[in-house]
Amino acid sequence: MTAQELHKKAFVLDSHCDTPSRIWEGYPYTERNTTNHIDFDKLVEGGVDAAFFAIYTSNALEPDAATRKALQLIAATYDAVYMHPGKVAIARTVQEARELKERGMVAIFLGMENGLPIQKDLSLLRLFYRMGVRYLTLTHSRNNDICDSCTGKTPTWHGVSPFGVEVIKELNRLGMMVDVSHISDESFYDCLKYSKAPIVATHSCCRALANRPRNLTDQMIKDLAAKDGIIQINFYPAFISEKYYEEFSKVSDEFEEKETVFKANTQDPKARKEFFDVRDRLFAIPRPGVKELVDHIDHAVSLVGAEHVGLGSDYDGIEIPPAGLEDVTKLPAITEELKRRGYSDSAIMGILGGNFLRLFSQVEQISHTL
Numbered sequence: 197m198t199a200q201e202l203h204k205k206a207f208v209l210d211s212h213c214d215t216p217s218r219i220w221e222g223y224p225y226t227e228r229n230t231t232n233h234i235d236f237d238k239l240v241e242g243g244v245d246a247a248f249f250a251i252y253t254s255n256a257l258e259p260d261a262a263t264r265k266a267l268q269l270i271a272a273t274y275d276a277v278y279m280h281p282g283k284v285a286i287a288r289t290v291q292e293a294r295e296l297k298e299r300g301m302v303a304i305f306l307g308m309e310n311g312l313p314i315q316k317d318l319s320l321l322r323l324f325y326r327m328g329v330r331y332l333t334l335t336h337s338r339n340n341d342i343c344d345s346c347t348g349k350t351p352t353w354h355g356v357s358p359f360g361v362e363v364i365k366e367l368n369r370l371g372m373m374v375d376v377s378h379i380s381d382e383s384f385y386d387c388l389k390y391s392k393a394p395i396v397a398t399h400s401c402c403r404a405l406a407n408r409p410r411n412l413t414d415q416m417i418k419d420l421a422a423k424d425g426i427i428q429i430n431f432y433p434a435f436i437s438e439k440y441y442e443e444f445s446k447v448s449d450e451f452e453e454k455e456t457v458f459k460a461n462t463q464d465p466k467a468r469k470e471f472f473d474v475r476d477r478l479f480a481i482p483r484p485g486v487k488e489l490v491d492h493i494d495h496a497v498s499l500v501g502a503e504h505v506g507l508g509s510d511y512d513g514i515e516i517p518p519a520g521l522e523d524v525t526k527l528p529a530i531t532e533e534l535k536r537r538g539y540s541d542s543a544i545m546g547i548l549g550g551n552f553l554r555l556f557s558q559v560e561q562i563s564h565t566l
């Protein structure tokens with residue numbers, strides 16, 4: 197089979213993109229556009245069969261504001277999907293996603309990035325499940341009531357909190373996946389300890405290749421896989437390449453600062469110029485590309501085999517995509533590179549999405565036994 201045929205045959209799944217935030221911000225989503233990494237036409241062109249749209253809230257929000265924001269993102273996603281009948285549909289189960297592929301449609305799944313919107317109320321978790329949310333990334337860049345973050349300043353819980361243990365139990369019971377991206381190493385091990393179902397890192401790379409706390413160590417990848425879990429490789433250049441990160445970190449603080457000022461004063465010519473100047477400098481840094489991304493796949497496969505690795509692009513959440521993977525239409529380049537490196541067709545089909553669907557099915561099955 198050629199790479200092209202294989203990509204078409206495979207069930208291609210991206211386990212993490214931040215497109216709902218872009219839709220909500222009012223990007224020209226309903227038409228083909230160059231602003232987003234993802235739109236519905238681009239998903240079709242990239243041969244994607246399912247994408248998890250992240251309902252992301254910042255840890256900086258108050259709990260009520262986070263709950264409201266989550267509802268707004270879900271509403272915006274539902275609106276965008278329902279404006280494109282016949283092309284995309286919200287999916288809630290593996291079976292529904294497979295049926296949509298048969299009908300030539302793209303399945304849009306919801307995932308929730310950061311447990312803040314459920315506050316300390318498991319009935320809100322159940323409500324979000326009923327709205328279609330199928331995984332929970334326990335926290336984001338800071339510690340919350342559920343667990344510590346890998347980028348929190350100091351540990352609050354040294355792992356998962358007592359409430360977090362209840363959340364994991366309820367996720368298992370509902371058939372929602374536990375997502376360990378963004379959480380601290382101690383939290384990761386608590387998830388492995390408390391979850392009765394396999395867990396997933398929906399958008400994380402290998403720490404052995406880029407020493408970032410957001411990436412997983414070799415031992416974590418092995419322990420994850422030993423319990424049937426999967427690492428879904430992130431496309432963010434700063435997580436892929438140590439060298440890129442060194443250059444990036446020289447500019448990134450200034451970029452964030454100028455971006456905040458510009459977003460608050462979009463009509464101010466000085467704020468605009470300063471933002472676009474630093475943005476240009478950031479974009480001029482040579483980026484890792486498809487090969488370096490696939491090096492992370494290779495590394496994880498060398499540790500645990502091709503059955504425990506997949507793709508979680510973080511598109512529309514990352515400000516800069518890798519070279520050659522500028523948006524989701526370029527996804528077949530990964531299939532070509534895997535083919536070039538001698539991966540078998542079945543291994544490639546697993547990495548492109550089969551592995552994730554297997555884990556998702558297991559999580560669905562286990563929920564029926566609890």
Ligand SMILES: [Zn+2]
Pocket residue numbers: 309377378399510513
């Ligand atoms: Zn993220």
